[in-house]
Amino acid sequence: MRRHVSTILVLLSLLTNFTTQAQNPTTELADCNLAWTTQSKNSGESMPCGGGDIGLNVWVENGEVLFYVARSGTFDENNALLKLGRLRLKLTPNPFAGQSFKQELLLQDGYVKISGSNGPLSAQVNVWVDVFKPVVHLEVNSSQKLTAEASYETWRFEDHVPKGKENNANSYKWAPQGDVRTYQDSARFQSQSVVFYHQNRPQTVFDVVVRQQGLEAVKPQLFNPLQNLILGGALQGTKMVPAGTTNGQYLDTRYKGWKLKSQAPAKSHAITLVLTTAKTGSAAQWQASLQQTSKLANTNLKAAHQKTLAWWHDYWQRSFVFIDPGQKAANTPRWQAGRNYQLFRYMLGCNAFGEYPTKFNGGLFTYDPSRVDSTLKFTPDFRNWGGGTHTAQNQRLVHWPMLKSGDADLMRPQFTFYQQLLRNAELRSETYWHHPGACFTEQLENFGLPNPAEYGWKRPADFDKGMEYNAWLEYEWDTVLEFCLMMLETERYAGQDISTYIPFIESCLTFFDQHYQYLARQRGAKALDGQGHLVLYPSSGAETYKMAYNATSTTAALRTVLTRLLELPANYLTEQKRKDWTAMLSRIPSLNFRTMDGHPMLAPAKLWERVNNTESPQLYPVFPWGLYGLGKAGLDTARNTYLYDADVQKFRSHVGWKQHNIFAARLGLKEEAAELTVKKLQDSGRRFPAFWGPGFDWTPDHNWGGSGMIGLQEMLLQTDGRKIYLLPAWPKEWNVHFKLYAPYQTTVEATVKNGNVQIVNVVPASRRADVVVLE
Numbered sequence: 001m002r003r004h005v006s007t008i009l010v011l012l013s014l015l016t017n018f019t020t021q022a023q024n025p026t027t028e029l030a031d032c033n034l035a036w037t038t039q040s041k042n043s044g045e046s047m048p049c050g051g052g053d054i055g056l057n058v059w060v061e062n063g064e065v066l067f068y069v070a071r072s073g074t075f076d077e078n079n080a081l082l083k084l085g086r087l088r089l090k091l092t093p094n095p096f097a098g099q100s101f102k103q104e105l106l107l108q109d110g111y112v113k114i115s116g117s118n119g120p121l122s123a124q125v126n127v128w129v130d131v132f133k134p135v136v137h138l139e140v141n142s143s144q145k146l147t148a149e150a151s152y153e154t155w156r157f158e159d160h161v162p163k164g165k166e167n168n169a170n171s172y173k174w175a176p177q178g179d180v181r182t183y184q185d186s187a188r189f190q191s192q193s194v195v196f197y198h199q200n201r202p203q204t205v206f207d208v209v210v211r212q213q214g215l216e217a218v219k220p221q222l223f224n225p226l227q228n229l230i231l232g233g234a235l236q237g238t239k240m241v242p243a244g245t246t247n248g249q250y251l252d253t254r255y256k257g258w259k260l261k262s263q264a265p266a267k268s269h270a271i272t273l274v275l276t277t278a279k280t281g282s283a284a285q286w287q288a289s290l291q292q293t294s295k296l297a298n299t300n301l302k303a304a305h306q307k308t309l310a311w312w313h314d315y316w317q318r319s320f321v322f323i324d325p326g327q328k329a330a331n332t333p334r335w336q337a338g339r340n341y342q343l344f345r346y347m348l349g350c351n352a353f354g355e356y357p358t359k360f361n362g363g364l365f366t367y368d369p370s371r372v373d374s375t376l377k378f379t380p381d382f383r384n385w386g387g388g389t390h391t392a393q394n395q396r397l398v399h400w401p402m403l404k405s406g407d408a409d410l411m412r413p414q415f416t417f418y419q420q421l422l423r424n425a426e427l428r429s430e431t432y433w434h435h436p437g438a439c440f441t442e443q444l445e446n447f448g449l450p451n452p453a454e455y456g457w458k459r460p461a462d463f464d465k466g467m468e469y470n471a472w473l474e475y476e477w478d479t480v481l482e483f484c485l486m487m488l489e490t491e492r493y494a495g496q497d498i499s500t501y502i503p504f505i506e507s508c509l510t511f512f513d514q515h516y517q518y519l520a521r522q523r524g525a526k527a528l529d530g531q532g533h534l535v536l537y538p539s540s541g542a543e544t545y546k547m548a549y550n551a552t553s554t555t556a557a558l559r560t561v562l563t564r565l566l567e568l569p570a571n572y573l574t575e576q577k578r579k580d581w582t583a584m585l586s587r588i589p590s591l592n593f594r595t596m597d598g599h600p601m602l603a604p605a606k607l608w609e610r611v612n613n614t615e616s617p618q619l620y621p622v623f624p625w626g627l628y629g630l631g632k633a634g635l636d637t638a639r640n641t642y643l644y645d646a647d648v649q650k651f652r653s654h655v656g657w658k659q660h661n662i663f664a665a666r667l668g669l670k671e672e673a674a675e676l677t678v679k680k681l682q683d684s685g686r687r688f689p690a691f692w693g694p695g696f697d698w699t700p701d702h703n704w705g706g707s708g709m710i711g712l713q714e715m716l717l718q719t720d721g722r723k724i725y726l727l728p729a730w731p732k733e734w735n736v737h738f739k740l741y742a743p744y745q746t747t748v749e750a751t752v753k754n755g756n757v758q759i760v761n762v763v764p765a766s767r768r769a770d771v772v773v774l775e
Contacts, residue, residue, distance in 0.1 A: 023737045023751065026108065028322040032342040034105040034688070039096070042251060043068065043380070044371025045687035047105050048364075049112040050350030051129035051308060054136060054275065055364020058112045058127055060103055063096040065089040065114060065125055068380055069136065070364040072354030072413070073277055074231040077204040078170035078180060079445065081359070081387025083366075083380050084233060085196060086250075087273060088151040088257065089138060095123035095146070107346055110312035120144070131308045131352070134233075135297045136273040145265035151246065152194040152235040152273075155379050156185040157256035162378070169382045171205045171389055171445060173453035182381070185232070186283070187258060189242040194258040195290070197232025199283055209445065209452045214465045218427045223420055225279075225446050226388075230286040233275035234294055239263045240271070251368045252377035272297050277355070315349055318406035319747070321712055321738045334674075334734060336689065337681035341712055343690040344681075344705040348402070348410060356446065357414035360394035360657075360706075361385045361698040365691070372699045384698040388446040390417070392479035393542060393615075394657055394703040399486060400624065401709035404717065406741045408494035411486060415501060417446070418483055422504050424448030429511060432466030435518050437511025438504070439466065440480040442473050442543070472612055475547070476540040480508050481557040482624055488564045492743040502572055505565060506581075512536075512558060513584050533589040541604040542615040544647075548605035550589045553617035556625040558588045591621060593637070601641040602628075614651040619663045623714075629666045630728050630774070631720040639667050654679035656695025657703045661711035665729040666718065668774075673715050673729040680708035719743055726750060726773045727757065742767070 039060045040046065046057035046067070053072040058065070069084040076082050098118030105112055111128035123142035130137065140148055160182045162169065167176050187196040204226040210219050235258075243261035247254070262269055274297045276290040323338030324330070347365060351358045358364070362383045369376040369383075376382065385391060395414065402410050418440070425438035425448050443451040456469030468474055487501040516534045517527035529535050539551040562585040566578060573581070592603040604618040618641055621627040628638035642648060642663050652660045654676045661676035683689040686699070693701025715729040717740045724742045732755045739749040739761075746767045749760040757775065762768040 023322065023325045025316070025320050025322070025737070025739070028325045028737060029107055029316055029320065029342065031325070031328045032322075032339045033107055034343070036103045036687070037101060039063070039101060039103075040687065042371055043367040046367055047103060047112055047688055048347050048350065049105070049127055049129065050347075050364060051110055051131040051312075051352075052134065053351050053354035054129045054134060055347075055350045056127065056129065056136065057365055057367050058103075060096055060101070060114055063090075063094045065096075065127075065138075067127065068367060069273065069275070070366070071134065071231070071275055071277060072351055072356045072364070073225075074198075075226055075229065075388045075446065076170075076182060076198060077200050077226065078172060078182065079205050079226065079386065079388030080170040080182065080381055081383065082156075082198060082231070084231065084275060086153040086255070086380070087138075087235065088153060089125065089140075089271070090149045090151075091123060091140065091142075092147045092149070093121055093144075094118060095121050095142060105343075105346075107342060108313065108316060109309050110346070110349075128305070128308065129350075130304055131311045133296060133304065134275040134293065136275070138269075138271040140269040140271070142267050145267055146269070147265045148237070148240070148262045148269040148271070149243065149259055150235060150237055150240065150271050151257040151259045152187070152196060153250075153255045153257040154185055154187055154196060155253045155255045156182060156198065157187065158184045160379070165376065166378045166382060168384050169378070169387060171209070171386055171451055171453075173386065173451065175453040175457050177208055177452075177457070187256075189258060190234075192241055192260070193234045193236040193294075194242075194260065195232070195234045195287070197230055197283065197286060199286075200226055200229045205452070206447050209447070209449050209455075212452050212457070213449055213455060215427070215431060215449070218431055221427060222424050223447055225420075228279045228281055229277070230280060230283065231277040232286075232290070233273055234290055235260060235271070235273050236294070237262070237269065237271040239266070240269075252370050253368070253379045270298075312349075319404070319739050319741060321716065321740070322736065324735050325737050333678050333682040336683050337678045337708070337712065338736070340681045340683065340690045340705075341709055343688075344709060345405060347690065347700070347702075347705075348398070348407070351413065352410050354413045355416075357390075357395065357417050358398055358702060359387075360391060360398055360701075360703040362700055363702045365700050366698065372694055384694065386451065389451050390444050390446065392440070392442050392444065392482070394697060396479065396482045396486075396624070397657055397659070397703040397706040397710065399483075399706070401706055401713060403486070403489055403493045404713040404740045404742075405709070406494075406747070408490045408496060411490060414483065415487055418480070419501070419504055421448030422507060426507060428466060429515070432464065433515065433518055435514040436507070437509075437514045438480075438507040439477060439511050439515070440508065441468060442476040442479055471546065472543045474540065475538045476543060477511070478539075478551070478554040478557045481561050484508050484561050485564060485624065488561070488568070489743075491568065493741055493745070495745045499572065505561070506577075509558070509561065509565075509581070509584065512554075513587070528587065529589070532587060534587050536589065539605070541608065541617040542620075543613040544611055544615040544617060545604040545608040546612045547609035549607040550592060551605040551608075551617065552592050552602060553604075553620040555589050555591055556621040556627055559585070560625040560627065562588065591627070596644055596646065599640040599644040600637055601645055602637060604647075611647070616645075616648045616651050616660065616663070618645060619648065622666045623659065623662045623710075629720070630668050630718055630725055631723060635667070639669070642667055642669065642672075655704070656693070656697060656701055657707060659707050659710070662707060662714055665711050665714035668728050670715075670729045670731055673711060674731050674734075677708060677711040677715060680704060680711065713740060716740060717742060717748060722770050724748060724767070724771045726759070726771060727752065728774045732775060
């Protein structure tokens with residue numbers, strides 16, 4: 001007995017000693033801060049800053065501080081996601097005209113600090129966004145008195161007609177209908193402020209799409225996010241007054257500016273940009289809302305700033321991944337991968353409370369498009385693949401990593417997006433096919449209908465109105481099931497009450513059960529095959545394997561979502577519902593297999609007619625559906641698919657939404673996972689290292705960053721039931737300090753140093769017994 005007690009005391013002493021010596025995540029995060037000691041050439045060398053639902057691109061050029069302003073949900077009539085303008089700050093005398101300059105992104109506190117000196121004059125400008133109110137703050141402090149001039153600039157001072165590829169920023173894309181134009185904003189001096197706004201006209205692309213897709217009979221029932229929408233704000237400053245207007249051209253775009261100037265030189269200046277987006281019937285009502293927000297903007301400013309700082313501090317304590325901590329000076333690609341994981345997570349955190357989810361094609365941080373592609377000399381409102389258009393295959397990769405990073409609350413805007421569209425998706429099924437269930441397409445407008453260009457304007461007269469006349473997107477309906485699984489997983493990971501999501505999940509499942517029986521009855525007398533299974537034909541293996549029979553990605557999706565639904569605690573489903581979903585699960589066909597060069601492997605489908613794209617959905621049973629992987633049966637079959645499938649080998653890449661790094665990690669293939677994940681997350685080649693892309697989409701490519709995050713997390717931590725596998729695809733020679741989340745509200749913090757693995761902490765402690773270290 002004494003020996004056992006002695007052993008326990010020694011172990012506790014060792015653990016305590018290690019814990020005190022373990023790396024400090026606050027210090028490690030500070031190593032990830034970005035600092036520039038020279039000014040930027042243009043907006044393409046900007047730095048992200050934000051909070052709540054606001055994103056800024058901040059840079060200093062020719063001694064002036066500039067930033068673009070973006071906010072979640074700022075859609076115009078054409079469904080472009082508009083910037084809310086640009087702010088320019090000029091100080092006289094200018095502290096940024098000397099030899100000393102520094103611009104820093106301070107992650108721990110969530111803001112950008114700009115400092116400089118010019119002879120005896122020194123100054124600091126802090127740019128931060130209130131996480132809980134839509135307010136941007138600029139704080140200027142200097143060693144000598146300065147005059148501050150702040151200008152609000154907009155390129156929408158007159159109507160603009162987008163031409164050619166410029167329409168890719170809106171929902172018309174390559175097929176504009178009639179007179180498509182971006183209407184001018186209203187901007188004016190009002191009292192001591194500059195007030196600006198964009199008010200959507202009564203007719204929007206929503207009306208065009210409803211008419212195109214034959215839904216006018218149910219139009220009054222459809223959710224319309226563009227109607228009566230007004231977006232804008234006010235620029236104001238303490239002891240600042242209007243100082244006239246200005247005109248100019250920045251890069252490829254003409255602009256007009258409204259200037260505020262300090263009444264007298266001072267050592268400190270406070271400037272705020274107050275934003276308001278509202279669905280309201282009149283500009284007067286919007287202005288009343290703006291005035292209310294403006295009154296709150298500088299009320300208890302110190303307390304508001306402390307609350308914002310506290311939010312960011314808590315955010316960084318939730319989770320982290322630091323590769324080769326303490327090795328910043330070496331700046332190796334794998335150290336960059338760990339640093340850029342934090343930088344990208346910062347960008348995601350800037351839209352924690354957005355009305356709309358973070359978009360895959362740039363999020364809140366797009367900038368002048370000619371800095372991405374020199375041939376695209378368009379306004380800063382441009383982004384490829386639309387503003388209000390959400391491509392599910394891409395959006396999912398932005399949101400999956402939020403489970404293991406402990407950011408399930410950041411997933412709510414994406415879930416709310418789908419919930420708002422549920423009735424519209426159900427009306428599609430009821431109108432076109434007269435059966436229940438929500439039909440969500442892959443390229444989805446923010447009002448729940450297919451993108452009009454992808455739906456097709458030149459369609460055969462007798463073609464099914466519910467279908468997209470599109471070789472890439474036809475029959476691709478299963479990506480919504482990934483968001484269903486995310487909803488279910490927030491119950492396991494974060495302990496969230498998901499009652500509000502159950503009707504959505506059930507409606508999505510109902511669609512597949514009802515629609516494929518409906519299609520079978522169009523072809524013959526029986527709704528099911530000879531084994532009593534659904535006949536998933538035509539289906540689609542992502543955008544790649546088209547006109548597929550029982551696409552493996554779809555069968556795996558239905559099997560996993562139904563299984564997870566049935567695993568929920570008893571209070572979520574009635575006994576009858578459990579019987580119904582159990583019956584549907586029995587109707588799901590089995591997965592498909594084939595053999596190549598003697599290697600048994602997963603097949604993309606039972607049959608397919610053509611290959612259209614370069615995805616690898618035959619591996620979706622590995623990720624996201626989790627039917628194969630470490631600790632599960634059939635691992636060799638799944639590995640064969642990754643290693644020997646000719647298409648998988650041909651399509652393998654780290655670029656954009658490619659997820660081969662995730663597959664490799666889930667299959668325990670350490671070298672492949674490490675190589676591809678580092679390629680994804682190493683420096684982008686742009687001044688801001690996490691502005692990847694454009695890949696297949698746009699810059700900064702958020703599904704590029706998201707898939708990189710997922711791959712890194714899966715290299716470090718995987719789960720199977722209650723089992724937690726640590727380091728399942730981690731090269732033992734890589735040092736790391738990480739804290740990640742696992743199901744059942746569990747966190748695991750661990751380190752690897754010189755090949756030695758130490759578990760720093762598991763919460764709750766009872767879950768320590770479920771942790772298995774794989775070396």
